[in-house]
Every structure is written in C-alpha cells, then in structure tokens.
Amino acid sequence: EAGVAQSPRYKIIEKRQSVAFWCNPISGHATLYWYQQILGQGPKLLIQFQNNGVVDDSQLPKDRFSAERLKGVDSTLKIQPAKLEDSAVYLCASSLAPAGNEQFFGPGTRLTVL
C-alpha cells in the first residue's frame, strides 16, 4: 500500500514570496491533516479535512495560509506571503476516519524562508 505522498521535499524562498505544498493521502482515507513542525518542537495541527470539508482550522493563520482539498482526495497548502517564521517542516497525514484511527504521516516538506 502506498503511503502519504508529499511534494516538494524541500523548498527555499525569499520572504514575501508565495509557496504551495501538495499532498496525496493514502487511498480511501477520508481525513487529511496538515501540520507545521518548527525545529525543536512537535508538530502543530494547522487544518483538518473530512473528505473535502474543513473540520478544524482554528490554528491556521488565515491571513497568509490557505488550504483546499478539492474532490476530497489531494490537498494543497499555500502560504502567501511567506514570513521568516514560516520556516518549518510541513507534514501531511491521513486516516480512515478521525475518531480513534491511526494517522499516517508523509515525509514532509522542509521550507526555508530567507
């Protein structure tokens, strides 16, 4: 079974530029998560989708971050404009259903904002 796929694996941009990350969850997984992991910290949930609807985006900085999950499969996370403090690893995870199910994580995208 293929795991969660993410691209790109690495991205370097200047501050104020825009960037987008892509995630393809495990086939059949209805729930998709985006996490931000700053160096030396644990992952922090940014947004959770159930199929193509948003379940929780309470920690998403909505003035600059946006995410969508069209058709309830792939998802894109965008940052516009980027700030220095956005440098982090962005992790995508998926699960069959939210309650009590294991989350499977992708390898992450490491973003460096200069």
Added chain:
Amino acid sequence: GDSVTQMEGPVTLSEEAFLTINCTYTATGYPSLFWYVQYPGEGLQLLLKATKADDKGSNKGFEATYRKETTSFHLEKGSVQVSDSAVYFCALGTGANSKLTFGKGITLSVRP
C-alpha cells in the same frame, strides 16, 4: 488547553541499556495517548497507543502504560538497540475529531 510535556533531551545510551522517556499531559476529558517515532530520513510513524486508563501499549519491545492518577505515559524499553536511534514524540488525542497534540520530542542516540 491540552498540552504534553516531555523530558529534556537528547538522550544517549549504550546498546542493551534500559530506556525510560518521561511524558506527562494535561487534558480535559479522557484523551487517548500515543508515542510516535521518527527515524532518520523518514516520516512520523505510530509506535504504540493506549486509549483508556491503565491500558498498556506495546510494540517492538517498547511499552507505555496510561496512568490517569499521575497523568503520565512514560515510554520504556528493557534493552535498546542501535536501530532504536530516532526522535520520539508523545502525543494525546482528544475530541470526536481525535485532534493530536504533540510534545516537543526527544532525540535518542544508541551507541554500539
């Protein structure tokens, strides 16, 4: 709000040593508790979990017991191997959507 506190790291052990990594939590309600592991160059993966008080999760020789009275979920292994070198994250899951809250993680290095 919910939070997870892990002991400060990094931790360096010799092969076959006993391992304990402390984890305590603060949560409303009755969370599920997890240990995730991140091996070098790989993504996070679930190591073990416990869903209610006094449950013991176990996998690959690692164990952790859900202690409600001390709000703890310490990770233990009797004899570590070099291949156990990784970053370990304690996490709790709450609510109908099983939102995960992670600790900071701790790096374990096992030397031959």
